[in-house]
Amino acid sequence: MGSVAFNLETCARPNIIALQPYRCARDDYKDDGTNTLLDANENSYGPSLSVDLSTNHEAGESTLRLAGLNRYPDPHQIELKQLLCDLRQSADSSTALKPDNLFIGVGSDEAIDSLIRCFCVPGVDKILVCPPTYGMYTVAAQVNDVEVVKIPLEVEGEAPSFDIQPTKIQAKLKDDPRIKLAYICSPGNPTGKLVDPVRLKTLLEYNWNGVIVLDEAYIDFAGNKESLAHWVNDYPNLVVMQTLSKAFGMAGIRLGLAFAPSGIARLLNNLKAPYNISSLTSALAIQAVSKPGLEVMRSHRELIIQQRERLVRELPQISRIGRFLGGYDANFLLVEMLDRPKSLDGRPDNKTAQAVYSQLAETKGIVVRYRGNELGCTGCLRITIGTEQETTKLLAKLEEVFREIP
Ligand SMILES: Cc1ncc(COP(=O)(O)O)c(C=O)c1O
Incomplete structure (x- = not known):
């Protein structure tokens, strides 16, 4: 199944294929x-x-x-890797995820960067991203002198789907053989929306000598939709990234991971600094993904989802709050700020969004993210779901801000 044109030996950089990893x-x-x-x-x-x-x-x-x-910490982290495999193993999959399917990094930001260093020759190769999307793909590419090609999510129409456009992506990949990696974020940031698995499959069936990188940083907030990590055993050119920074609430320990076919995982492990994961990080990560830690994660996730549902109900009661764009699959919402009340035909407006953003921070002590300049996100703020108290404060302060701005 999947791309038969994919050949790790010719797709990865020759110096990485030839690399003798550090041994201790x-x-x-x-x-x-x-x-x-x-x-x-x-x-x-x-x-x-x-x-x-x-x-x-x-x-x-x-x-x-x-x-x-x-x-020095363990360079291989097999105990943690096995727990992560157990967590993402799917009943649907005949092939078990194994520790040699995993790369563990200093946040998934390290995986984003390592993939570029593994596959893209600086000044020659390219990556593809689908805006609006997470900014670090482009930053990592620029640091590595790798060009970024953009095929936007579907943003046209009154209610944009914010889904990937496989036909356009395939046409671009066909047109430009220097593209080695395509980063797809699901649920998307800032869209908060899962990518349609059928569209993703279409892309994975496309015959090319490159890698699809699926970023599942927010997957645990996506209702009953399970991670597609187990697909790495079905598709030779799929990598699935995750992180402990979001649902697990462990952004401070910096731990991210990439599930990959074992050949790709081996190259990523060969090129990493041998002791990239500190002993403290690994001990805490093991706690977080063991049974008691998973119970805590699930109960916190439930509370976050309750507050997300509350915001979806209560935010629209504020007259200058417009639509939610994207989806409800992450721990944030992308929401339009209107220039006038809905009843007066208000339109999403960047000036309003910017005013709300800065007033909230400067006079109300609430920091959200302005996303109005992102493709298809005119007038939008991205609001992370907080605790019940934080949500109550946010709703009250937003009402105040709308009374104070023009
Ligand atoms: C889509 C996405 N991927 C990856 C990351 C980075 O996660 P980490 O903390 O594991 O580096 C973020 C952080 O905001 C994100 O939004």
């Missing part, structure tokens, strides 16, 4: 707690911290593994 002595001799470790120039006396970590029961020494901070 502990690849040969594991740190099982019995060896005297004099191989990595660490400090056997321990970390320079004034607390006695070996007896720090309050912080949960065994859970957080603080006492081992003088040692």
Whole structure:
């Protein structure tokens, strides 16, 4: 199934294919707690911290593994990878996700950048993005001297679908063989909308020597729609990125991941810095994706979805709030600010959106995101769903702002 033209050996950069990954002595001799470790120039006396970590029961020494901070972290993270595979394994899939299907990075931002470094020769190759979309694809491309080709989401019409346009994307890929990666965000940022899996399949069936990168940063907010991570075993050129920064509420530890066919995952792992994931990050990530952590994630997600539904009900009661654009599949809403009340035929308006954005921040202490300049998002703010209290405050302060601005 999928693209038969895809050939990892010719698609990835030759220097990455040829790369000999960094090896450490502990690849040969594991740190099982019995060896005297004099191989990595660490400090056997321990970390320079004034607390006695070996007896720090309050912080949960065994859970957080603080006492081992003088040692380099595990470069392979197999325990965490297995938990992530278990989490995303699908009953629909005959092939199990395995740790060798995974790359783990410092946020999914590292995966975005690593994919570009793996596949795109600077100054020669290109990536494709579908605006309006997450800005880091373009930033990472520019840092790597890689050109960005844009095929917008469907934004035409009175109620734009904000879905991908597979026919136009395919035509562009056919036209430009230098495009190596196509980044697709589902649910989209800032659209908050899942991509139609049928359209995605059309794209995955297209025969080209490049990789579709599906960014599922917000997938856990998308109702009962499950992640498509298990598709990486069906399509040779699909990578699915996720993160612990959103539904898991762990943006501070910086942990993101990419499920990929094992050949692609191997290249990404070969090119990464060996110790990119700190011991603290990995210990906390293991907690978050183990059973008790998953229960917390699911209960927080439920609360976020309740507040999202509340905003969908209550925001339109404010006279100068227009439509919700995009969808309801993420932990934010994309919403129009109108120049006049709806009853007076108000239109979405960037000046109004900018005024609401700055008044909210400067006089009401609420920071949202202005998205009016994004394609198809005229007059829009992107509002993250907060706690019940934060939602109450937001609704009250928005009403006040609309009384204060022209
Ligand atoms: C669509 C999308 N992908 C990736 C990221 C980055 O996530 P991380 O914190 O894992 O780097 C974000 C963050 O806002 C995002 O919106």
